[in-house]
Amino acid sequence: MTQALFEYTRPFNWQPTEHYGPEGSSDWSEWDEQDLATAQEFLDLAGERINWLHPSKSGLPLEGVKGEPDYAAQSGGHIFLIGEHFWPGFPDPPQFAIVKCHPVERTTQHLGHFDYWPETWTRKDR
Numbered sequence: 811m812t813q814a815l816f817e818y819t820r821p822f823n824w825q826p827t828e829h830y831g832p833e834g835s836s837d838w839s840e841w842d843e844q845d846l847a848t849a850q851e852f853l854d855l856a857g858e859r860i861n862w863l864h865p866s867k868s869g870l871p872l873e874g875v876k877g878e879p880d881y882a883a884q885s886g887g888h889i890f891l892i893g894e895h896f897w898p899g900f901p902d903p904p905q906f907a908i909v910k911c912h913p914v915e916r917t918t919q920h921l922g923h924f925d926y927w928p929e930t931w932t933r934k935d936r
Contacts, residue, residue, distance in 0.1 A: 856928035
């Protein structure tokens with residue numbers, strides 16, 4: 811299952827929060843159960859049609875969010891945020907980081923890093 815999830819995430823160069831490496835790295839053997847669950851959640855989200863907006867235009871309740879995300883969207887009762895890294899690429903993480911916010915519990919969950927946007931996602935530039 812680990813290798814299959816790795817293959818499905820490869821087109822996005824998705825990498826878990828703690829295990830990023832060179833693009834195309836086959837270091838999936840270090841993924842733990844949390845990484846596998848996060849990869850599956852990212853893939854599920856990548857299959858949805860989502861319109862990403864700049865947070866100031868999204869109208870989403872973003873109080874308590876640290877930093878300034880570049881994009882925000884809502885899906886399945888959760889708020890998702892994407893931030894762009896200033897220095898992407900090895901040895902730094904891929905270009906984008908994605909975070910899932912649970913508005914009721916007021917908690918966040920990091921869903922990894924990626925370089926390439928899913929075709930089902932659209933983003934509105936400034």
